[in-house]
Amino acid sequence: MSYSTGATDSRQNTFSIILISCVATIGGFLFGYDSGVINGTVDGLRAAFDSNEMGTGFNVASMLLGCAIGAFFAGKLADQYGRKSLLIVAAVFFIASAWGSGIASSSMEFIVYRILGGLAVGAASVMAPAYISEIAPAHIRGRLTTIQQIAIISGLFCAFVSNYLIANTAGASTVEWLLGYEAWRWMFWVELIPAVVFLVLLLFIPESPRYLALVKQDDKAASVLSKLFGAQSANEMLTDIKASISQQTQPKLSDLIDDKTQKVRNIVWVGIGLAVFQQLVGINVVFYYGAVLWQAVGFSEADSLMINIISGAVSIAACIITIFLIDKIGRKPFLVIGSIGMSVTLAMMVFAFASADFNAQTNQLDLGELGTLALISANAYVFFFNLSWGPVMWVMLGEMFPNQIRGSGLAVAGLSQWGANFLITMSFPVMLASIGLAGAYGFYAISALVSVAFVLKYVNETKGLTLEQMKG
Helix, strand or coil, X not given: CCCCCCCCCHHHHHHHXXXXXXXXXXXXXXXXXXXXXXXXXXXXXXXXXXXXXXXXXXXXXXXHHHHHXXXXXXXXXXXXXXXXXXXXXXXXXXXXXHHHHHHCCCHHHHHHHHHHHHHHHHHHHHHHHHHHHHHCCHHHHHXXXXXXXXXXXXXXXXXXXXXXXXXXXXXXXXXXXXXXXXHHHXXXXXXXXXXXXXXXXXXXXXXXXXXXXXXXXXXXXXXXXHHHHCHHHHXXXXXXXXXXXXXXXXXXXXXXXXXXXXXXXXXXXXXXXXXXXXXXXXXXXXXHHXXXXXXHCCCCHHHHHHHHHHHHHHHHHHHHHHHHHHHHHCHHHHHHHHXXXXXXXXXXXXXXXXXXXXXXXCCEEECCCHHHHHHHHHHHHHHHHHHCHHHHHHHHHHHCCCHHHHHHHHHHHHHHHHHHHHHHHHHHXXXXXXXXXXXXXXXXXXXXXXXXXXXXXXXXXXXXXXXXXXXX
């Protein structure tokens, strides 16, 4: 990968930054693929490991434990060893997890490999947007960081397509396919392709200039900035970065406590709120259990996997809209629009599920004419999420914290996000069996409505500000 060194060649510099950002977002693609691949393997896991609802829920959610740990320690480790180095380690973990999840012969072995993949997903989820934020100029930072969400959704979409094609070719996810292995195992092994590509391409991107300045490697930081922004701009930017760093001490978790009030900084609570609300609206229930959800209302496995593909395509379209508008409209308006849209569409899904008849013979809901309403509402819900909370939450977490507490703030917010993800994912099979789809989606609808008030009251706009201008 080459870079322009001319200060006036801004187009080439911008192109280089976009290429580097796209490499970093392959981590997001793997984040999405690793999250979405489980969707089509639930039946296979249940059959292979003879697990009940709680056991199946833990098989699905086990990755999220690793995600929480990976997200929590990623910021601190990145401050010590570098953003690029941590992404390389994550790529190695992705490879090991993809292979191991498919070869697992027991539920415990499977869980270990999924947790290993979770460590990679957690680290990539916070480090990729942070890395992009640290190399991108303010006027396009929102758009470039939003690419992370497109990468996540593209990963989900590709996982859904791969699952559908494999299951359709084999006949079902539980049937033996190539080389005598069940189809669901191959669903995991397909991930090896993008994981290896990610590892190789990471070797060709630069380290974050802010990290290099933080560890006193000013010459390397200046070199990276010159290649990305030109020599004259690089000198000015390095001066600003060093001035910001000179006011800082070694990053630590205690920085999250306000020296004057001796309480957790308000900005940290806002970050936690953004991270948790993104999960409380129930989006990952659709991503992890989409096939199970639609089979519960009478669709076949093949039809359910096809619905997942449609949802993935809708998600990508929504993210593309956000890319073009986020640096013009801002972050906060997108969050408000998304919360209102999700509240309405979730309420429509609750109505459809609550009004459906229960078929005792098949143990399924019979939506009848309400099936169309449920499908349209579900895809509209996915659209609003990926127009707003999907990409914008990651954009804001990557840029809202001041330099001194960015690593620690990302660690706590990332831990909160994945912890909430784990609880929502684990609880869904139990909620489905106890209060039904209407009850579960009623909870997600209420959460979406509450998030409107949260954004209006506590979230501040970050559009157009440099990272050095962020205040805690």
